[in-house]
Amino acid sequence: MKNLTLSLFFCLVYFYAFAFQNSKAKNEDETGEKIQRLLNDAESSILRYNFDGAIKKLDSSIALSKSINHERYLALSNSILANLQYIQHDFDAGTKSIKEAISLQEKTGDNIGLAYSYIQYAKILDMKGEFGKAKEYLSLAEDIYQKNDNREQLGLVALNRGILQIHENLDYKAALDNFHNAEVHLSASDNAYEKSRLNYFKASANISLNNLDEAEKNIRKSLEISHQHSFGGMIVSGNKKLSEIFEIKKQPDSALAHLQASFALKDSIYNMNEEELANEANSRYGHDALKNTLSSLTLQNAEQEKSLKVNKLTTILSVALITILSLLTLSLYKNNNLRARANDLLQKKNTELTLAKENAEKASLAKAQFLSTITHELRTPLYAVTGLTHLLLEESPTENQKEHLNSLKFSGEYLLSLINNILDLNKLEANKVELMETTFNLKRRISDVLIALKNSADEKGTKIHFNFDNSIPNKLKGDPLKISQILINLIGNSIKFTENGDIWINITKLEQNDKYASLGFEIRDNGEGISKEKQKAIFENFTQGSTQINRKFGGTGLGLSIVKNLLSLLNSEINLESELGNGSKFTFKLQFEVLETATATGPKKQEEEKIEAPSNDIMIDKKILIVEDNKINQMITRKILEKNKVNCDVADNGTIAIDKIKNSDFDLILMDIHMPGISGIEATVEIRKFNKEIPVIALTAVTLDENLDEFYLNGFNDIIPKPYKTEEFFTKINKHLAARETV
Incomplete structure (x- = not known):
């Protein structure tokens, strides 16, 4: 009976609490969406210099945020209001608004919003001449964005740091360095306003350095962006700056034309804001007054209804809680000792798990250090073995001696391959592999790889066919060492399992735009092939196609595992098509930054390259x-x-x-x-x-x-x-x- 009563009370409490919370959450979600729309509209109005429209929307968002006690939206509203006051040069009001935003964001732990507010505060401090404090707040914002790897916002930090250098000590060259850094970070961003602002200040710096042609190019880029997005303020400032450039260049007609365009748009913006302000003033004491009164009454009525519901629910919950507490007190008292013993056991297990984790990490570090040391120490004596074997083979040994020396040479090369593979795998597993961004010629890089592998192919009686798409750009940016390592493993694997056969290396361009090119890589052979059931496991460590293949060809089964890990590091993956006895085809795709287009003109074609090693x-x-x-x-x-x-x-x-x-x-x-x-x-x-x-x-x-x-x-x-x-x-x-x- 006691258990049944307890269950009924729990169900009752859960039902009322769930209904109340669900209704409250739904109301808050709808209000939150409305606030977000108001904030978005306010930011858009600010960029178009519709200040009165922006103030209306911000007032509404602040009121709604207070009605649901949402401190994050309230902080964001104040931060955007501070930006508006900054543009209007009301720096004291802007300081008050941004400080209120920062206080709320620090309280709620809203780091992203806090970083945004730090940048706004730094801009205000810059205009007030408090350069030291401005630098501090830019650094605080930069720390947050670096932790979150937010490239766009890091670009804004660099942009405002450059502006600060111009205002503080007229260091235009340092400012341009920061503007270049900002341009790199903002390259993939769709923040048109900041890109327009960046080009405007680049023009200012170049004017001061007497780079007038570059300054004109910057300001025209700023105006182009501003016209596309109707950034009224930037169009006004951009035409004024362009007029300044033409005045220095001794072109008075052009200077006057752009100055007039600046004044005309400025008057238009002023009239738009004045008209909206007048309309607001005319209706403020009429319809809006009645509307505000009605809204106030509606809110009071809603609050009273909420209060009644809360009081009713509180009474029910009080009765239920008193009864439940009475029933549970005895049970809690009896189970206290059992819970204490369970806590002690859990603490002991946690200590054991922590110790086991630390021991595992130490063992992993010791393994990596051991492998690095032992493989390095093996290289010196192995160099003596392989070098002396080569010398002995060139000193006209007898057939019997030659057979033994060839076996020794094979064993030395096998051991070297094993050492290199273990080093590569150990480095990948330890996350010590870093990507290197450098300019290179892909065709020349692959040719070097094929020259290095030519002797191995000749020993197997295997022909290598290299087909390279001539429309691929001459200069690409990427990691040529990783690409060479991938190709050496894949082509070397094909040579190993292809005797008296053919290997085709096909490189094609899949797509290309102004900045990037996507290329397809194919390594195909007519060798042993891989069975269907082994194709998924072939990329795992120490795995080969079969025991018979391992006995016939040797090897550790690490090469393809290394290829898979390296391609994963390059944001790609390896694909395999193969049939036992009919060869294999490995394909993957890579994207590169384009630095120089291909010299070949005309239709896209591939040509087969002849691989010839240089003569001794x-x-x-x-x-x-x-x-x-x-x-x-x-x-x-x-x-x-x-x-x-x-x-x-x-x-x-x-x-x-x-x-x-x-x-x-x-x-x-x-x-x-x-x-x-x-x-x-x-x-x-x-x-x-x-x-x-x-x-x-x-x-x-x-x-x-x-x-x-x-x-x-x-x-x-x-x-x-x-x-x-x-x-x-x-x-x-x-x-x-x-x-x-x-x-």
Whole structure:
């Protein structure tokens, strides 16, 4: 009986509470939508200089926000009102409104609205000459937008920072730098008003720097945007600024015409606001007074009805709560000890889970560090193995010795591939891979990849066909290293499973606009193929098509997993079409920023490129300096080069290398990185101070934690990671020697 009574009371309380809350929530939602429409209309009126219309809508939104006690809408209304007062140069009233908005936003934790208000306050402080405080509020807004990665609003921060620099110390060049930053952030934005404002202030800065043609271009862009969206104030200011430019250029007729256009529109805006103000004043004591009285009575009646409902519900709830509390007191008392024991057990489990999480994170970090260290340490002895094997193979071994040496060479290359794949996978799993944005030629990049893979294809008796769409732009912006890594894994995979067959690499343009081009990549072969049931699992770590394929071709099953992760990093995905015994086709799409259009004219077509590696003849009699502290590595590198009739010299460290280069002429330098004394990077920086032409190639064991960009920024022309395949070693050396001869 007690349980039944308790259930009935719970149902009763839930029913009344739900009905009341549902009705209240529905009313608040409808009012909130109305407020949002009023605020949107108010902002639109401000941009068109319809100030009286904007004030009406803001007054209504403030009243409605107070009626439902909605502090966020009330704060936003005050923030927009402050912007209006800023445009009207009523800075004291604007300060009062924006401070009220900021106070409410800090109270409610509305960070996005708070950042918007910070920018409005900074603009007001700028006009009041309080530049230090203005900078502080711009920085506060910037911190919030950076945490939310809001590029458009970061652009507004940069724009207002540039305006502040003009007003504070007339630093026009610094202002233009900030305007450029703002332009980058606002490029994808549809905020037409701020783009018009940006071009207006760029014109002001360029006038002060006497860049009159650039200033005219800026202000015409501002006017174009303002006319499209009817931004009255910006059109007035833009024509006045254009008149100023023509006056400096000694073109009085044009200056007068634009000044008259500015005054005419300004009078029109003033008359529009004056007419609306008069209409409002005429009717304020008539119809509006009656309407306000009726509205006031209606609101009072609604409040009374709400009060009656609340009182009725309060009485019912009071009776129900007293009865429920009486029934529950005994139950709560009896269950108190049981709940305490459950809390202790839960706390213990939470402690155990926290400890397990920390141990797992430590284990993951230790694994990453171990892999990075051990693979790096393996490279030095492996370089000796592969280098000495190559030298022995070139010294006319017997057939029996040649067979053993080829097996040793294969094992060394297999081990190198395994090390590289583990490094790549470890780096991807540790989220240490970063995208690099740089300009490159895609056709040349792919050709370099195919040259590096040509010898492997020739050994398999496989032909590579490269078809490149000539309408693809010559200069693209993206990450060429990631693209090379993806193609090396995919093409290398096709070479591995295609014997005496064909491989087709097809690159096509899918679509293009002024800024971006979308390209399709296809790697197709007529090799072993992959069964349907294995196609989904083939991109997982350590997975291959079958046990038989693993035994026949070897490998770790990491290459395609790396490709999938890299494409995911580039916002793309890999697609596979294959049938066992009939080859495979891998396709994916990538988007690049266009920096230079293709030179080819006429209809779009593809042409098959011939892949030819440069000849080693260019190395004959060239003088190369080997900078290396390890004696075994010195000997191996020197003998490999001298076998190809290269004149070699050796420096044991960076200091000796600098002295030799100052006193002798060399055609190329092979520079180790980790050496006693000054490092290879420091040595290269010193060399570049007196010799900027000689090619310097880093010959080093690159680890996970080393940033490849650092090599190029400090003067290196290329990187050869140790150990290497001799074919790739010669290809890079020949490329830079050939490039130097053509200069």
